[in-house]
Amino acid sequence: MTISENLQAVRQHIADACKRSGRQLDEVTLIAVSKTNPPEAVIEAYNAGAQHFGENRVEEAESKIPIVNAQVSASPAWHMIGHVQSRKAKDVVPLFQMVHSVDTLKLAQKFSTLSMEQGRQLDVLLEMNVSGEEAKHGYVAVNWATDETVKSALWSEVEQVLMLPGIRVRGLMTMAPIVADPEDARPVFASLASLRQALQAAFSISLPDLSMGMTDDYPVAIEEGATFVRVGRAIFGERANK
Numbered sequence: 001m002t003i004s005e006n007l008q009a010v011r012q013h014i015a016d017a018c019k020r021s022g023r024q025l026d027e028v029t030l031i032a033v034s035k036t037n038p039p040e041a042v043i044e045a046y047n048a049g050a051q052h053f054g055e056n057r058v059e060e061a062e063s064k065i066p067i068v069n070a071q072v073s074a075s076p077a078w079h080m081i082g083h084v085q086s087r088k089a090k091d092v093v094p095l096f097q098m099v100h101s102v103d104t105l106k107l108a109q110k111f112s113t114l115s116m117e118q119g120r121q122l123d124v125l126l127e128m129n130v131s132g133e134e135a136k137h138g139y140v141a142v143n144w145a146t147d148e149t150v151k152s153a154l155w156s157e158v159e160q161v162l163m164l165p166g167i168r169v170r171g172l173m174t175m176a177p178i179v180a181d182p183e184d185a186r187p188v189f190a191s192l193a194s195l196r197q198a199l200q201a202a203f204s205i206s207l208p209d210l211s212m213g214m215t216d217d218y219p220v221a222i223e224e225g226a227t228f229v230r231v232g233r234a235i236f237g238e239r240a241n242k
């Protein structure tokens, strides 16, 4: 299968999931996760119609993004989806249109200051660890609906992040645990969607975006309200082991 054929198949699955869940196709944006893949593969996907790309490492993005942008007619949108160390934040701001992985107040403050210095506002998502897996980054949000301690700590963090002038909080992101049956990821996606609702109500804000769903589970994520799905292997093929 070529990248173009893969992309077409993913688009069809997205359309099917939208249909099943009564959603409009334009509510869901496909991010082609190009990490570990060379610029040529990105350009192939771009020529097949992909307009959003996701990268998870700053160094890799710094070398890849300028090469791709120089070879295409209109630059695609680049999404930082991986953990960012705050000392690397300065390298992220000029390269990416959106950061999906803001997971500490310190990092949010750094992005805000850097964006203000460059005279812009950066769109960000707050990464939430709703599954409770220890290996995952993100704000602790496991059992947020029933655990008052978790909830009040989270609410207080979010309140402070929302006050930062250089970032626009567009919504939430999560990574589901790796499971054999995608149905097992559904409760995690549903929890993120209801957390979004609760935060919107608590702070009288609009959080339009939910970034959730990867190769193994994006149709389920769409059924639960994803507005961004981050799909790598289904488009570019299996990654070589790092």
Ligand SMILES: *Cc1c(COP(=O)(O)O)cnc(C)c1O
Pocket (backbone or CB within 6 Å): 033, 035, 056, 081, 082, 175, 213, 214, 215, 216, 230, 231, 232, 233, 234
């Ligand atoms: C790698 C990655 C993806 C894509 O994973 P696939 O299984 O290849 O679709 C999505 N989100 C994040 C944060 C990633 O690091």
